[in-house]
Amino acid sequence: MTTTRWTTVRVLRDRNAGLYLTGVVISGFGTSALWLASGVWVKDLTGSDGLAALCVLAMWAPTLAGPLLGTLADRVRRRPLLIATSLLMAGLLLTLCGVGSPGGLWLLYAVLFVYGASGVVHDAAESALIATAVDRSLLGDFNGLRMTANEGMKLLAPLAGAALYTAYGGAAVAFLDAVTFLLAAVVYALLRVPEDRPAPPSGGRRERTAEGARHLRSHPLLRPLVLAGGATMLCAGLSGALIYAVVEDLGRSPAYAGVLYAVQGAGSVAVGLLSGPALRRFGPRRFAACGIVLLSAGVALRAVPDDVLAWVCSAAIGVGLPAVLIATLTAVQQETPAPLLGRATATANTVVFSPNVLGLAVGAALVELLDHRLLLAAAGGALAVTAALLLRHPTGSARTTAPAQRSGSGTT
Numbered sequence: 001m002t003t004t005r006w007t008t009v010r011v012l013r014d015r016n017a018g019l020y021l022t023g024v025v026i027s028g029f030g031t032s033a034l035w036l037a038s039g040v041w042v043k044d045l046t047g048s049d050g051l052a053a054l055c056v057l058a059m060w061a062p063t064l065a066g067p068l069l070g071t072l073a074d075r076v077r078r079r080p081l082l083i084a085t086s087l088l089m090a091g092l093l094l095t096l097c098g099v100g101s102p103g104g105l106w107l108l109y110a111v112l113f114v115y116g117a118s119g120v121v122h123d124a125a126e127s128a129l130i131a132t133a134v135d136r137s138l139l140g141d142f143n144g145l146r147m148t149a150n151e152g153m154k155l156l157a158p159l160a161g162a163a164l165y166t167a168y169g170g171a172a173v174a175f176l177d178a179v180t181f182l183l184a185a186v187v188y189a190l191l192r193v194p195e196d197r198p199a200p201p202s203g204g205r206r207e208r209t210a211e212g213a214r215h216l217r218s219h220p221l222l223r224p225l226v227l228a229g230g231a232t233m234l235c236a237g238l239s240g241a242l243i244y245a246v247v248e249d250l251g252r253s254p255a256y257a258g259v260l261y262a263v264q265g266a267g268s269v270a271v272g273l274l275s276g277p278a279l280r281r282f283g284p285r286r287f288a289a290c291g292i293v294l295l296s297a298g299v300a301l302r303a304v305p306d307d308v309l310a311w312v313c314s315a316a317i318g319v320g321l322p323a324v325l326i327a328t329l330t331a332v333q334q335e336t337p338a339p340l341l342g343r344a345t346a347t348a349n350t351v352v353f354s355p356n357v358l359g360l361a362v363g364a365a366l367v368e369l370l371d372h373r374l375l376l377a378a379a380g381g382a383l384a385v386t387a388a389l390l391l392r393h394p395t396g397s398a399r400t401t402a403p404a405q406r407s408g409s410g411t412t
Contacts, residue, residue: 011141011276016133016191020126023187024146027086028153030180031119033161034093035059038112040162041170045102058109060357062117063350066124067209069117069345071409073124074339079193081125085118086185093181096174120346128341131333133193140330141276147322148272155265212343215336222335222348225288228390229328232292233274235379235386236321237359238366239299244373249305260314267318275326284327286391291323292387300380303373328352 011017035056043052062069073081088098092111099108134142164172216222247256271291279285297315328348336344366375 011134011138011145014134014138016193017130017138019187019191020130020142021132021145021149025153025186026147026180026187027184028150028259029157029160032153032157033164034115034177035161036158037161037165037170037173038108040174041099042105042108042163045105049180051105053361054109055112057357059116059119060353062113062120063354066120066346066350067213067343069120070124070212070343071209072121073128073342073346078125078129078342079188079191080190082122082129083185085122085125086181086188089115089184090178090181093174093178097171099170110371113169116310119354120349122344123349124346127329127333127345128338129191129193131240131341131355132338133191133337138276139333140279140326143326143330143333144272144275146272147275147326150267151265151268151318151322155262155269162393190252209343212345212347213312214330215340216347219335221285221331222344222391225284225328225331226348226351228270228288228292228386229324229348230355231386232295232321232324232383234355235299236295236317237356237361238363238379239317239359239376241303241360241363242302242367242372242375245367246310246376247300249372250307250310259311263311263314264318266314268322271319271322275323278323279327279330283385284331288324288327289322289387289390291327292383292390293320294323295320296380296383296387299383300377303376306373325352 011021038055039052042048042055046052092114096108096111098104130142131139155200161173161176164176216226243257243260247253250256277286284288294316296322298313331347332344332348333341347408363375
């Protein structure tokens with residue numbers, strides 16, 4: 001615990017790391033607030049559940065274009081790109097203040113789509129810049145704290161967004177999010193990260209776009225980690241779609257799902273604080289596998305209708321799932337050359353997060369046809385197999401030092 005506290009203090013004392021985390025908290029608050037409010041906004045305007053669900057789809061769809069969008073993060077200097085994307089979104093969000101009828105929904109969906117695309121570029125540029133701005137030995141601690149900050153915002157921001165929406169409507173929430181983007185732009189402007197201008201691109205556009213994917217595919221550590229992350233998010237999406245069936249089996253009202261999500265969020269906040277030391281002790285592959293095993297148990301045991309066990313399973317899911325994501329992101333940052341970091345990060349995010357949408361869709365369809373307990377057991381079993389496959393070749397978990405050394409060559 002002392003080691004964890006010390007490394008956390010080291011991260012927070014690092015000026016760039018502290019500013020990054022401040023930006024994460026600010027922008028994460030606005031994003032989480034809008035994520036909830038946009039669906040409620042559409043539901044109130046149209047009365048349609050399907051149209052409300054399209055808000056989430058609009059924000060997630062650009063993730064599929066991650067390899068292409070990530071190219072932008074490698075073509076220009078990353079700090080100005082972070083500032084530019086933040087200012088762009090602040091301006092676009094202000095246009096939503098005029099949406100007050102179903103006829104204006106096309107604008108809301110368009111802004112949410114650009115929001116998602118901007119987020120893909122933003123995440124790629126941010127991850128790449130972090131890898132060169134923060135001490136490499138602290139990357140795991142930083143990513144853990146970043147997860148803690150994000151999950152903390154997910155616990156607080158939706159409630160604040162719902163309250164603001166109830167009092168003043170959707171335009172007020174959009175205005176709040178625009179303000180958070182402006183504040184985030186100011187924070188990014190304060191960063192002190194000297195960057196060299198990227199070298200002129202060589203090769204065709206398709207070849208350049210595919211470079212990140214080729215790097216991930218050929219790397220003995222990153223390939224299994226990224227694939228395991230995708231399989232994990234697929235099963236997590238399936239499990240998430242069954243949450244209301246689990247709540248019904250407990251004899252509770254649908255609102256009880258919020259309690260389980262809160263417990264899960266608390267678990268995610270906790271693991272973020274411990275991830276740095278755990279990554280140094282176990283390495284990314286074993287740390288991710290431990291998280292998947294814990295997630296497997298949490299998902300499978302949700303089939304047992306018991307309140308206390310449901311809380312324990314939610315906490316286990318909250319701890320296990322972020323462990324996989326933190327391990328994968330940190331490994332990509334440490335094992336990728338700087339000129340490739342934007343494309344590699346965006347490609348990894350596409351492979352890892354896109355299956356979550358598929359899992360949600362499959363779970364929503366199957367829960368009407370099959371017993372949710374059977375589906376939970378199957379998802380838990382699939383996760384256990386994923387963990388076993390991740391550990392099958394332990395020699396591949398050794399760090400390769402050459403890429404890590406090269407990754408600093410693009411900046412000074």
